[in-house]
Amino acid sequence: MDSNWSRREIYKILEVTRGKKSIASIIFNAILLTTISLNTFAIILHSVKSLRHDFDVFFSDFEYFSVVFFTIEYFVRLWVCVENEKYQHPVWGRLRYIFSAGALVDLLAIMPFYLSNFTSDTGLIRILRLFRIFRLFKFSRYVHALKVIESVFREKREELILSFVFFLFTLLISSSTMYYIENSAQPKVFSSIPATLWWGVTTITSVGYGDTYPITPLGKLLGGFVAVAGVAMFALPTGIFVSGFNEHIKIYKNEDKNMKFCPHCGEKLH
Amino acid sequence: MDSNWSRREIYKILEVTRGKKSIASIIFNAILLTTISLNTFAIILHSVKSLRHDFDVFFSDFEYFSVVFFTIEYFVRLWVCVENEKYQHPVWGRLRYIFSAGALVDLLAIMPFYLSNFTSDTGLIRILRLFRIFRLFKFSRYVHALKVIESVFREKREELILSFVFFLFTLLISSSTMYYIENSAQPKVFSSIPATLWWGVTTITSVGYGDTYPITPLGKLLGGFVAVAGVAMFALPTGIFVSGFNEHIKIYKNEDKNMKFCPHCGEKLH
Amino acid sequence: MDSNWSRREIYKILEVTRGKKSIASIIFNAILLTTISLNTFAIILHSVKSLRHDFDVFFSDFEYFSVVFFTIEYFVRLWVCVENEKYQHPVWGRLRYIFSAGALVDLLAIMPFYLSNFTSDTGLIRILRLFRIFRLFKFSRYVHALKVIESVFREKREELILSFVFFLFTLLISSSTMYYIENSAQPKVFSSIPATLWWGVTTITSVGYGDTYPITPLGKLLGGFVAVAGVAMFALPTGIFVSGFNEHIKIYKNEDKNMKFCPHCGEKLH
Amino acid sequence: MDSNWSRREIYKILEVTRGKKSIASIIFNAILLTTISLNTFAIILHSVKSLRHDFDVFFSDFEYFSVVFFTIEYFVRLWVCVENEKYQHPVWGRLRYIFSAGALVDLLAIMPFYLSNFTSDTGLIRILRLFRIFRLFKFSRYVHALKVIESVFREKREELILSFVFFLFTLLISSSTMYYIENSAQPKVFSSIPATLWWGVTTITSVGYGDTYPITPLGKLLGGFVAVAGVAMFALPTGIFVSGFNEHIKIYKNEDKNMKFCPHCGEKLH
Missing domain, CATH: 1.10.287.70 (Helix Hairpins)
Structure with a gap:
């Protein structure tokens, strides 16, 4: 009962609805949007050689922070997704959620980092690095207009x-x-x-x-x-x-x- | 009678109609579409020098197979075309069919090959080679949308x-x-x-x-x-x-x- | 009376109307259209050095023929224009006709040739040569669609x-x-x-x-x-x-x- | 009373309305439009090295004249703006007028000149020079169509x-x-x-x-x-x-x- 109550509250905070939003939800989504934006900037600026040299530690720290943040977000979303009618069943609902477009985008944002630890092949690491730019797709949750494009x-x-x-x-x-x-x-x-x-x-x-x-x-x-x-x-x-x-x-x-x-x-x- | 019956059956297999299709028709058209697609790829890849050298026999074998296949297709279509109301007469109907857009495209797909055997002029052979790309027009039978463009x-x-x-x-x-x-x-x-x-x-x-x-x-x-x-x-x-x-x-x-x-x-x- | 009758007949031959045309009118307009087209080709080809050298006499003969033809056309049109209701008066009507768009285009097609005889300045002759391309505007009499563009x-x-x-x-x-x-x-x-x-x-x-x-x-x-x-x-x-x-x-x-x-x-x- | 009457008259001269215009208003606006146009030309031509050398005095005189003219215009507009219903109050109305789009554009046209006297930094002077091109925006008062673009x-x-x-x-x-x-x-x-x-x-x-x-x-x-x-x-x-x-x-x-x-x-x- 207690767990369910907090799960429902967290779900409301994470979920982007078109109605009224609680202050907690506004703050969380502002932090998430800022993190995605800063990630995009970091990926772009990291490709500049001089900046990469001078702010190496900063870039790597920010990368660790982002992955931790996105990983926690991913698992919390997986935990609370059963509050959504579409994914009610604790096992099958969650499994179906994992293969939903939104969850795959969230997974794509963190997987490359973990995979790059299992290999020392520079070519593969380069490709995994490239995939970080797809964190941009995490914005799609907020851009309702993308649905319009999809429909068209x-x-x-x-x-x-x-x-x-x-x-x-x-x-x-x-x-x-x-x-x-x-x-x-x-x-x-x-x-x-x-x-x-x-x-x-x-x-x-x-x-x-x-x-x-x-x-x-x-x-x-x-x-x-x-x-x-x-x-x-x-x-x-x-x-x-x-x-x-x-x-x-x-x-x-x-x-x-x-x-x-x-x-x-x-x-x-x- | 027997000949007419088999002719009608073959006509139904070759003919592309918008209604239900028999399994034989689906298989034949799939083979034809695949052959045209592979021809397009072969023509494009054959122009790459290194591929031309390494897979010379393969390209030439595929060319022979294609021409034989398209030639048989051409003559079978010519035989069965009288089943179509527009070309009923065994002689005049077939003659008119020969000059229809579809039959000319089919002829254009095989003629260059035969003509190139009658000449040793490399310039002419080059031009006849170029005409092979027009096999692409054999697709037009399947692209109903081309009719839209034509009408516009x-x-x-x-x-x-x-x-x-x-x-x-x-x-x-x-x-x-x-x-x-x-x-x-x-x-x-x-x-x-x-x-x-x-x-x-x-x-x-x-x-x-x-x-x-x-x-x-x-x-x-x-x-x-x-x-x-x-x-x-x-x-x-x-x-x-x-x-x-x-x-x-x-x-x-x-x-x-x-x-x-x-x-x-x-x-x-x- | 006799003069008026022949003037009216010639007017009908020259005039482009949307109704029925006499055979004489069709022939004349075909000759005029051909001459304008050939002029355009001649001007374009004359700019190619090798062609200019080899066919010098031909180009210069064709230029003389064109100017004579267009000059006769100009004065005949000026003579018969009074048959048009808009330019009825023998003096003022003709004066107004001279300053109509069609007559100015016709004049522009022949004037540069005559003016180039009064000067030996190569720079000026070059510019007068350039004006020959505006003979293309003589087509506008036949392109009804140009009126659409004008209106738009x-x-x-x-x-x-x-x-x-x-x-x-x-x-x-x-x-x-x-x-x-x-x-x-x-x-x-x-x-x-x-x-x-x-x-x-x-x-x-x-x-x-x-x-x-x-x-x-x-x-x-x-x-x-x-x-x-x-x-x-x-x-x-x-x-x-x-x-x-x-x-x-x-x-x-x-x-x-x-x-x-x-x-x-x-x-x-x- | 006398001051108010002349203020109203001057307001009518400066103000661009869509109804009838007095001769004084037409003359003033013609002079203003000409000055803005000439300014645009002067800025463009001044960037050409050879012209800048040869007509140095002329360019600098014209610049002084323009700034004096635009400065007088600015302060006269500020004086008479209270005739407009929107800016009636002698102090607060004028303050609000100063921050209206039109007044800011007028200020932008003269400020760079005055600011450039307070600095000897060539980089800054270059940037202030650049701002002169924004005098072009003074045209916007006359281009009603800009409102259409704004609305769209x-x-x-x-x-x-x-x-x-x-x-x-x-x-x-x-x-x-x-x-x-x-x-x-x-x-x-x-x-x-x-x-x-x-x-x-x-x-x-x-x-x-x-x-x-x-x-x-x-x-x-x-x-x-x-x-x-x-x-x-x-x-x-x-x-x-x-x-x-x-x-x-x-x-x-x-x-x-x-x-x-x-x-x-x-x-x-x-």
Whole structure:
């Protein structure tokens, strides 16, 4: 009984709800947000050689503190998750919680640190280090808007796949043709179709770094058409995202407003 | 009778319909899709010198297998096509089938191989090799969305031509003027109007490789205006595609759904 | 009387109307369109040194033919223009016709040739040569869509000016600030604010040639913000053109269709 | 009484209203607009070394004139501001006026000049010089459209923040990963995550200067995905600004027109 009461209280503190929040919850979430933010800054600044040298102890101390903090957070969340209706069962509920998106993100934030103690392979340690940046995903708990993006991607699935197929066709056909045209003139730059795909992507997306570009008249003609086709590649996803986000932002805004709907078709009444 | 029965069965296996599919049809289409995909990968990887050397026999064997497979597929389709109402007549129907878009794509996938045996001209063989990438178009049978793109291009013909005319005018006028401005300062880069057109395309489409750009103050002034005009060039096709695709995706989605409409406001009932 | 009759007949041949055309009119306009197209090609190809050398006589003959043809066309149009209701008066009507957009374009196509005979200044001759490309504008008589573009620019005047003011503010503020930041690090590239404006335009329009870019951390920070602001610069005119063109294409398409309109507000009845 | 009468008259001259303007007001505002424009030109041209040398006295005289003119304007506006209902109180009204956006912009236009007399630190003087470009903001009094932009930013706050968060996530994750991939191949270019962020911004916004780009196959693969993701980054703000501006331009246009609505369909009557 006592344990349950404190568990429920802790659950309320950890849980991010859209209603009123207790002071304890506000303080805890402020600390958590600050820690994630500082982690992001620490990871970015740690990559700067001079800073890494001068503040080595500070960075390593902060890393220890973060991992301890996130580890405690992870296990406390695992303990109190049964307060959520979705994970009521003490064993199976907790197991299902472990494989929920939120818990996996929390695990991803701490696992690399522990795994790096089991290996001395510098290559692997480098990769595990890289994974620390995914601590950024811990923010997703607070960014409600990410759900909007997720929904848009799910609903506009077909259209986005169509766009991507259209992009892939244009990319493959144009890059293969460009390879056959430019290869003899620039055997180093357009050495193979995979190498030419890099030209294709940077041209279609209109990035145009300038490391690879056609120099033969025929190659420039094809390159011009691909650049123009790239404009169309911008148009399609723009239309899809525009309509998708507009629909969702409307729904999201109306959630709080007790809107009335037409009883016949569910359309909003104006 | 017996021949007709087996022909009908084979037609049902080859034909891609939107209704229920038999297991034989699913298996055949899976094999065909896999073969096309592997062909695409093989063509791309074959262009990498080191892979070409090491797996020469493998690539050449796979090419033989593909051509045999696609050739058999081509002739079987030609045999069974009379089961389709559009190509009923055994002679004229088959002739008309040969010139249908689908059959031409199938022919394009195998012809280059046979033609390359009739020539020893390396230049021609190179071009025939290039045509193998068009085997990718065999996918189009499965990508229903390509029909949407086709329809959009047909319906928005006028608007797209208007955009293209607007683009061509801007390109020709700006490139010719830029040639007269920059030619004396950069006689190698802006050597002629055709050479300057390359600058024009990469600027209007905002690719900007950086191989050609104005260096005189007047040239930079014109270049700035062209870059700004390029923004407008993005706006027009975006609008056209957005409205075109939106209309079609709606139609495409509603096809299966027998939608009803609200009698009060004419809105669709979900 | 006889003169008037032939004048009316010639007017009908020259005039481009949307109704039925006589065979003589179709032939004349085909010849005119071909001559303008060939002129465009000739001007472009003449700028290529090798072609200029080899086909010198051909180019110069074609130029003489074009100027003679366009000169006759100009004076015949001037003679018959009084058949148009707008230019009925033999003197004042013709004077007003001379200053109409169409007649000025026609004059611009031939004047440079005659003016170049009065000067031996190579610089001036070069500029007069350049003006030949504006013969392209003679096409505008046939491109009805250009009127749509003209109308959109006139109607969306305010919004386009707003966009341009927004662009100019961003350009001036960001370039001036960038000059103060980068000048000491790259005194040659960011030598003055006018020089930095070139960086500003290529960044905001996302062209990014790569001839000028910030190298100091502060300059890169500002450059990043300007690049992101450039995305917004794309958004505004896109919206304006999209809505503007959509409205006009609707009107243009409905012209032939006898649509009905609401008697109260002039809105189309669905 | 006399003082009040002249104060009211001067207020009417300075104040920009949308109704009828007196001749004195038109003249004063023309002079002010001209002075601001000339200031902008002077600041831009002064940065050109050769012009700075040759017209040194002219630039410095014009600067003195501008500061005197803007200073007088500032104090006259401060004197007459009490005629505005919002700032009626002679002391508190004026104090509130001083901290209004318009007055701060006016102060920013003159303060740097006076402050630069109190220091001999060339670095600080350089920064104070830079601030002169912000005199451009004095235009904002005349650009009513800036209010539209302001409103759009305020109303579409949530959506713009969502876009920016989405952009930041993509930027941070992709740049950190790219740093780990490319650092060993290009230790100078991709020296740290902050340095790689510059690559990220120029790629996502499709600027692509070409000073930093991946060279390893894995880096090119990631770079390709980031370039494609950049297309989506264009789509979102485009949609937001399009809808935002469209709504506001309608409101802005209707303000003067006392529009009526069709009783049948609720559409506006023109």
